Amino acid sequence: MSVLQRDPQDQVRVLDEDGTVVGEVPDVDDETLVDMYRYMRLARHFDTRAVSLQRQGRMGTYPPLSGQEGAQIGSALALDEQDWMVPSYREHGASLLRGLPLKQTLLYWMGHEKGNEMPEGVNLFPPAVPIASQIPHATGAAWAKKLRGEDDTAVICYFGDGATSEGDFHEGLNFAGVFDTPNVFFCNNNQWAISVPRERQTAAETLAQKATAYGIDGVQVDGMDPLAVYSVTKAALDKAKNPGEGEGRPTLIEAVQYRFGAHTTADDPTVYRDDDEVEKWKAKDPIPRLEAFLRETGRIDDEAVEAIEEDVKQRVADAIEAAESDPRPDPSDMFDYAYAERTPEIQAQYEEFEALREKFGDEGFLRE
Amino acid sequence: MSSQNLTIVQAVRDGLYTEMNLDDEVLVMGEDVGKNGGVFRATEGLWDEFGDDRVIDTPLAESGIVGTAVGMAAMGLKPVPEIQFSGFMYPGFDQIVSHMSRFRNRTRGRYTLPMVLRAPYGGGIRAPESHSESKEMFYAHEAGLKVVIPSTPYDTKGLLISAIRDPDPVIFMEPKLIYRAFRGEVPEEDYTVPIGEAAVRREGTDVSVFTFGAMTRPTLEAVENLEDEGIDAEVVDIRTISPLDRETIVESFKKTGRAVVVHEAPKNGGLGAEITATIQEEALLYQEAPVKRVAGYDVPYPLYALEDYYLPSVARVEEGIREAVNF
Numbered sequence: 044m045s046v047l048q049r050d051p052q053d054q055v056r057v058l059d060e061d062g063t064v065v066g067e068v069p070d071v072d073d074e075t076l077v078d079m080y081r082y083m084r085l086a087r088h089f090d091t092r093a094v095s096l097q098r099q100g101r102m103g104t105y106p107p108l109s110g111q112e113g114a115q116i117g118s119a120l121a122l123d124e125q126d127w128m129v130p131s132y133r134e135h136g137a138s139l140l141r142g143l144p145l146k147q148t149l150l151y152w153m154g155h156e157k158g159n160e161m162p163e164g165v166n167l168f169p170p171a172v173p174i175a176s177q178i179p180h181a182t183g184a185a186w187a188k189k190l191r192g193e194d195d196t197a198v199i200c201y202f203g204d205g206a207t208s209e210g211d212f213h214e215g216l217n218f219a220g221v222f223d224t225p226n227v228f229f230c231n232n233n234q235w236a237i238s239v240p241r242e243r244q245t246a247a248e249t250l251a252q253k254a255t256a257y258g259i260d261g262v263q264v265d266g267m268d269p270l271a272v273y274s275v276t277k278a279a280l281d282k283a284k285n286p287g288e289g290e291g292r293p294t295l296i297e298a299v300q301y302r303f304g305a306h307t308t309a310d311d312p313t314v315y316r317d318d319d320e321v322e323k324w325k326a327k328d329p330i331p332r333l334e335a336f337l338r339e340t341g342r343i344d345d346e347a348v349e350a351i352e353e354d355v356k357q358r359v360a361d362a363i364e365a366a367e368s369d370p371r372p373d374p375s376d377m378f379d380y381a382y383a384e385r386t387p388e389i390q391a392q393y394e395e396f397e398a399l400r401e402k403f404g405d406e407g408f409l410r411e
Numbered sequence: 412m413s414s415q416n417l418t419i420v421q422a423v424r425d426g427l428y429t430e431m432n433l434d435d436e437v438l439v440m441g442e443d444v445g446k447n448g449g450v451f452r453a454t455e456g457l458w459d460e461f462g463d464d465r466v467i468d469t470p471l472a473e474s475g476i477v478g479t480a481v482g483m484a485a486m487g488l489k490p491v492p493e494i495q496f497s498g499f500m501y502p503g504f505d506q507i508v509s510h511m512s513r514f515r516n517r518t519r520g521r522y523t524l525p526m527v528l529r530a531p532y533g534g535g536i537r538a539p540e541s542h543s544e545s546k547e548m549f550y551a552h553e554a555g556l557k558v559v560i561p562s563t564p565y566d567t568k569g570l571l572i573s574a575i576r577d578p579d580p581v582i583f584m585e586p587k588l589i590y591r592a593f594r595g596e597v598p599e600e601d602y603t604v605p606i607g608e609a610a611v612r613r614e615g616t617d618v619s620v621f622t623f624g625a626m627t628r629p630t631l632e633a634v635e636n637l638e639d640e641g642i643d644a645e646v647v648d649i650r651t652i653s654p655l656d657r658e659t660i661v662e663s664f665k666k667t668g669r670a671v672v673v674h675e676a677p678k679n680g681g682l683g684a685e686i687t688a689t690i691q692e693e694a695l696l697y698q699e700a701p702v703k704r705v706a707g708y709d710v711p712y713p714l715y716a717l718e719d720y721y722l723p724s725v726a727r728v729e730e731g732i733r734e735a736v737n738f
Contacts, residue, residue: 103537103538103539103715104537104538104539132539151714152539153716154537154714154715154716154717154718155714155716156713156714170540172498172539172540172541172542173498173499173501173502173541174471174499205470205471206471208470208471208472208475209471209472209473209474209502210472210474210502211502236442236471237442237443237447237450238443238445238446238447238468239442239443239468239469239470239471243468243469243470244470244471245470307539309450310450314446314447314448315446315447371716372716372717374717374720376713376717377708377710377711377713377717377720377721378708378710380710380711381709381710381711386709388679388709389708389709389710392678392708392709392710396708396720399726399727399730402730403726403730406726407724407726407727408719408720408724408726408727409719409724410535410719410724
């Protein structure tokens with residue numbers, strides 16, 4: 044029986060909180076399992092450094108992901124090369140795995156549009172800031188693949204628990220159900236939409252059960268168990284591309300997890316939630332869980348963990364160095380991308396702007 | 412009257428607090444307005460004071476927030492919903508333009524909506540994408556709505572109380588760049604500042620500079636700098652975008668014969684266009700120079716690395732005034 048054929052209340056798990064196997068370990072090679080761990084460590088370290096860059100004034104407001112690595116890496120690792128990813132704004136880890144260099148994620152949060160210039164072959168949409176607004180895009184992208192007969196391609200879309208309250212969630216999933224599009228709707232239920240708890244978003248017992256109303260499959264998974272996340276996502280992607288007799292393509296996955304830190308660096312979670320609650324969830328931290336499993340099964344040892352730590356630090360340091368030494372965007376750049384060609388109005392404004400810059404220099408514009 | 416020294420965001424909070432104490436029908440709703448006290452602290456302490464039925468954390472759904480507020484207001488409550496950033500109004504836009512603006516008209520006055528939709532707006536705080544736009548003209552273009560943008564703590568409280576007491580729906584846009592930039596005297600008691608009246612912030616004879624919201628500060632600074640060049644400028648703070656105080660605009664212009672409009676919203680279709688047309692319609696024969704618009708450019712608001720180049724700066728305002736004066 045497919046892992047998707049479960050009651051939406053029945054949470055899929057593979058590892059318990061100590062990393063002991065309690066479910067079916069997905070059939071993947073050792074290298075992939077170690078990579079899963081490496082990328083989770085990388086995402087965590089990146090996150091820690093990004094928060095500190097913001098604190099030091101080297102970066103603007105940033106949304107941290109710590110606690111959510113299992114969901115991001117476990118799911119993104121299940122994608123095939125040709126699949127597409129449509130993220131919200133917190134998927135720095137998943138986007139990295141899809142091929143977006145960390146340098147670009149940093150540039151985006153440092154206020155450069157260039158961060159969204161996807162390298163060729165990276166099947167990734169830019170982050171969507173307005174909540175849930177990306178969900179219909181994911182449905183449309185998957186629909187396009189279906190209409191063009193590209194049956195080997197699915198589209199995964201990430202969003203949070205708060206997003207399930209928005210109209211766009213309803214419309215995106217409803218279209219997916221009606222047009223049977225190859226979608227995986229991956230809800231990172233981290234319990235808090237800024238200060239508003241999951242219970243205030245819906246009176247439904249689970250978010251996964253919302254799938255039922257759209258006529259699609261819904262499954263709940265322990266989002267801090269990367270192996271369970273991988274299994275569920277892989278099954279959903281396979282079904283999206285190659286549904287069995289009587290099966291629909293789209294799936295809603297509710298990955299139950301927790302945001303350890305603030306909503307963004309502009310948020311102070313101590314105002315609205317207790318330390319006890321945070322500690323309770325920290326016991327489910329996906330990284331030590333996977334590490335314990337990998338050690339226990341002889342896939343990694345102290346030496347390997349140390350090497351991964353070094354590698355992760357180096358990669359993040361290199362990315363920060365690359366982002367900070369990237370040339371500042373040219374101010375005239377803002378006139379170049381509104382349309383394929385500057386309209387006469389924009390051209391006139393550009394010329395006025397350049398004349399002012401000539402006259403006053405950058406000091407004529409920059410505020411303290 | 413006793414007074415307090417408050418910032419603009421504190422004046423918002425104080426206005427809500429004052430009016431909620433006076434009128435049990437007033438309630439606050441939105442995302443994170445309750446226990447968290449609002450992401451800018453505009454509703455801080457109100458949840459403790461008035462409880463869960465009058466300071467309501469809603470699901471994350473702007474159409475739901477605006478739409479349910481419409482229903483509440485139709486039943487006689489006075490909801491003051493908050494949209495966390497004006498950039499997130501758009502899921503609620505249908506409710507705003509299809510219903511909030513026209514319930515009175517559609518029912519020939521049988522149902523009215525005494526509600527105020529608050530949202531911080533504008534750029535300059537190094538915020539993420541979609542957090543910095545100035546789209547007041549979307550709402551000014553919609554008949555049936557009043558659109559208010561304060562620029563001082565005193566006006567903030569007085570205009571907010573006027574908005575809550577107004578029988579018609581008001582869009583109350585708060586300039587977040589200056590939420591905490593300075594303090595001003597604000598009476599502890601309730602008082603009103605009338606909607607629909609501009610304020611002359613500085614009198615002058617050479618040129619009229621019309622502005623509002625966060626742009627009043629760079630405008631006043633520019634005008635002060637230009638004193639050294641012998642330019643005596645008048646500064647008019649528009650305060651209410653709709654209905655526009657055309658009388659004050661025309662009166663000022665007739666005195667100076669020259670005008671500059673400063674706003675951070677895009678130039679195309681911005682308030683500058685409406686002010687220019689008003690001058691052309693009502694004071695053509697007084698006109699000594701083309702009206703100069705110093706505005707945001709007609710491109711998407713850039714991510715923050717370039718936002719200073721987008722927003723009207725003191726130097727840009729000065730240059731615009733020189734252009735109008737030296738024509």
